[in-house]
Amino acid sequence: MARIARIEISQIDLTPKTPRSDAIQAFTCQETPIVRIVCEDGADGTGYSYTIGTGGSSVIALMRDHFAPRLIGRDPDAIEAIWQDLFWHTHALSVGPLTALALATVDTALWDLRGRRLGLPLHRLAGGAKESIPVYDTESGWLHVETAQLVADAEAAAAKGFRGVKVKVGKPHLREDVARLEAVRRAIGDRVELMTDANQGFTVSEAIRRAGAFEAAGLGLAWYEEPLPAEDVEGHARLCATTTIPVAIGESLYHPAQFRDYLARNACRIVQVDVARIGGITPWLKVAHMAEAFNVAVCPHYLMELHLPLCCAVPNSLWLEHIPQLDDIMENRVAITDGVARASDVPGNGIVWDRAAMQRHQRFTPIVIER
Secondary structure, three states: OOOEEEEEEEEEEEOOOOOEEOOOOEEOOEEEEEEEEEEOOOOEEEEEOOEOOOOHHHHHHHHHHHHHHHHOOOOOOOHHHHHHHHHHHOHHHOOOHHHHHHHHHHHHHHHHHHHHHHOOEHHHHOOOOOOEEEEEEOOOOOOOOOHHHHHHHHHHHHHOOOOEEEEEOOOOOHHHHHHHHHHHHHHHOOOOEEEEEOOOOOOHHHHHHHHHHHHHOOOOEEEEEOOOOOOOHHHHHHHHOOOOOOEEEOOOOOOHHHHHHHHHOOOOOEEOOOOOOOOOHHHHHHHHHHHHHOOOEEOOOOOHHHHHHHHHHOOOEOOEEEOOOOHHHEOOOOOEEOOEEEOOOOOEOOOOEOHHHHHHOEOOOOEEEEO
């Protein structure tokens, strides 16, 4: 097997398609750390992760100074061994987002390389459970959007065929949240699912209070996402015991063991594991299969382009979140027909990069590490 001979590290900065805000933060810029791994025989793979505006330079430094030098000369097919080596090499920095995001950038590149070498698309390489997945829209539901526009955007999403729409909650007064959700439910009817997301904005008592109000309003919510800070497993367990609304968690967890704690405590009913924040495809699949063992669905957070093939790789995926962010730098955008996205047959991770466009969005000249 040809060994890894060259690592190219870069960062692409992308502006969100629409203003994004929630109960605790704003999404100002997608910093996109990217790594291209090239083998002695010329075979290559490209991987990436993201931030929502801060920390990209730290991820780049971690890859440049600590990960890339350890990759040179390695067998690229030893994906699990490489992930474990990099994780334990930086264990003093784990578990946390910076290490996970750097790991994900490398890990997704290795999976891309393997798929391209074998001529297999990721959804087949990683399991091949299905060919398509229903899609829900998030871009119409941000917290700062006024109710009239929120309704118009939800109606437009439904008209485009989206099977669900998500609305952020966390307004200062409970009644504001309920009124916004009621307005959207009236507009989209009962055939389109309505999801809601609190972005960790509530205390346990307030999360329980609002869940009760949402139930009393008869909104038929598909889920109640991140109602509490991610570290509060016990609070989520208490909430789950008080509501029939499925509680969804996962975008702010950074290791499979954290998901184990939630599942073992019956503290969630939907897992939203994020391939970048969990550290790549290798641990993403572990979390998805663990959730399957608990008969819990996977509805991943963000990174639509990578999560499409991953959702199609596993049997317990339920929804794909629609937030397009790579459109400006890829040639094969995700196509959605009648509210369903179909996995690409392109070998590797399924992304055909527009290299010229990537150069236009580069923050700095790529860093090259080689023998």
